[in-house]
Amino acid sequence: MTTKKQAVFSRLVNELVQKNQGKRIFSFDFENQTYWVKQPEKLTGVWKILKPHPKQSFREELHILKNLYERGAPVPQVILSGEDFFVLKDVGPTLNHWIENAGLNLTPAEKNQILVDAIKALTSLHKKGVTHGRPAIRDIAWRQGKVTFMDFESHSRSLNLQWHKIRDVLVFIHSLCRSKHLSGEQIQYLINKYEEYCESDLWQDVLNLVAKFRFLYYILLVFKPVARMDLIAIYRLFQYLLPLTEENK
Numbered sequence: 001m002t003t004k005k006q007a008v009f010s011r012l013v014n015e016l017v018q019k020n021q022g023k024r025i026f027s028f029d030f031e032n033q034t035y036w037v038k039q040p041e042k043l044t045g046v047w048k049i050l051k052p053h054p055k056q057s058f059r060e061e062l063h064i065l066k067n068l069y070e071r072g073a074p075v076p077q078v079i080l081s082g083e084d085f086f087v088l089k090d091v092g093p094t095l096n097h098w099i100e101n102a103g104l105n106l107t108p109a110e111k112n113q114i115l116v117d118a119i120k121a122l123t124s125l126h127k128k129g130v131t132h133g134r135p136a137i138r139d140i141a142w143r144q145g146k147v148t149f150m151d152f153e154s155h156s157r158s159l160n161l162q163w164h165k166i167r168d169v170l171v172f173i174h175s176l177c178r179s180k181h182l183s184g185e186q187i188q189y190l191i192n193k194y195e196e197y198c199e200s201d202l203w204q205d206v207l208n209l210v211a212k213f214r215f216l217y218y219i220l221l222v223f224k225p226v227a228r229m230d231l232i233a234i235y236r237l238f239q240y241l242l243p244l245t246e247e248n249k
């Protein structure tokens with residue numbers, strides 16, 4: 001952008017931020033390009049206790065995004081930032097949008113391809129020693145084969161890199177299992193793909209952890225008839241990962 005355009009852009013953003021005070025996220029268009037403005041979370045009730053430092057998390061996210069972008073990681077570019085907002089370039093619809101939106105008329109094979117692209121991107125992020133924190137399908141974007149990771153969680157330093165990776169893998173697979181729009185066959189296929197692209201020691205650690213907690217699966221089975229979505233997702237996760245732990249014996 002030229003300096004003049006930058007000034008116009010910056011004025012527009014300031015106006016929009018004023019108009020949308022307290023709104024967590026909103027998008028706008030400028031010269032045929034979509035941008036997203038993100039602001040610190042305004043929390044109420046119990047969330048104030050559960051997430052006590054919204055301003056700090058906001059600043060940490062900004063720092064993480066800038067840092068990762070400079071390192072060439074697939075994250076949205078920060079175009080502008082201020083005390084209480086930052087502006088990101090649009091990176092396309094999220095994975096859950098591609099999977100769940102019936103109007104798009106995607107075949108299961110096309111959906112699988114999008115998710116395999118995401119699996120490749122996540123495993124390659126891990127190979128670079130970067131973790132996401134919560135790579136659920138609603139926080140990963142896809143456009144024309146390009147995968148971008150959004151909404152990074154600030155990392156607690158108490159956990160080591162391998163543990164962060166294990167958690168990422170399980171969060172991702174759990175979010176697949178959570179989707180009502182993916183069949184068991186598709187999940188099985190995607191887990192096999194995950195294994196194919198994953199660092200083998202990491203995959204082994206994931207399976208070991210699942211095997212260690214297999215007793216939970218048997219407890220959950222009891223609740224299956226009354227289970228809600230999140231529980232069903234965990235149930236499905238065990239259902240597909242546990243047999244793999246047995247194969248590895």
Ligand SMILES: Nc1ncnc2c1ncn2[C@@H]1O[C@H](COP(=O)(O)OP(=O)(O)O)[C@@H](O)[C@H]1O
Pocket residue numbers: 024025036038076088089090091092093094138139141150151
């Ligand atoms: N750069 C971007 N490109 C495309 N969509 C985005 C972008 N940033 C945010 N979004 C959309 O806004 C939603 C919420 O943004 P996110 O950063 O996940 O905020 P939150 O921390 O509140 O979950 C995302 O799930 C996505 O749909």
Ligand SMILES: [Mg+2]
Pocket residue numbers: 138139151
């Ligand atoms: Mg999000």
